[in-house]
Amino acid sequence: MSDAGDTLVRDGKAPDALRTIGEVAAALGIRQHVLRYWEEQFPMLKPLKRSGGRRYYRPEDIALVETIDRLVHKEGYTLKGAKGVLSGKGAKVALAATPVTISSEAPAIPLAPQPAEGGVPVEQLVAIRDRLAAALDA
CATH class of the missing domain: 1.10.1660.10 (Multidrug-efflux Transporter Regulator; Chain: A; Domain 2)
Structure with a gap:
């Protein structure tokens, strides 16, 4: 000090x-x-x-x-x-307590068209992610 x-x-x-x-x-x-x-x-x-x-x-x-x-x-x-x-x-x-930086950019993760665990198809998850990203940009 x-x-x-x-x-x-x-x-x-x-x-x-x-x-x-x-x-x-x-x-x-x-x-x-x-x-x-x-x-x-x-x-x-x-x-x-x-x-x-x-x-x-x-x-x-x-x-x-x-x-x-x-x-x-x-x-x-x-x-x-x-x-x-x-x-x-x-x-x-x-x-x-480390500061967290939140980015509105969606991560670039290659996705295969197969159901994710829990039975939700990846396409639905991608669509949800895209809608959330668009809402953040608005």
Whole structure:
């Protein structure tokens, strides 16, 4: 991880100063409601809450938010996958959270005109695949 205060040093505060949710949101380019949602989803993200429920982020909270943002928005993890990585569940979760690319192009698989398992003729399956591909293009 980077030094916890690197991102926000330019705001005129000391690197170890507490920052409000608005300051963190502006500095990292993340909306405040997203930060509040991440607090619910990531139990390790717990900013200080003072009177009236006002949130104050410590440098380690900011570093964690930066890491979550990197995992979710740059590396393509789901929230569940990012939570697994951060909680140390290792490669099993990392593999499960690998981003999936969905293509609308039908795969070029040579098909023989014989019934598939289950008795459905391949021609019917090809027709269904073509209709689905056409619906995706529409």
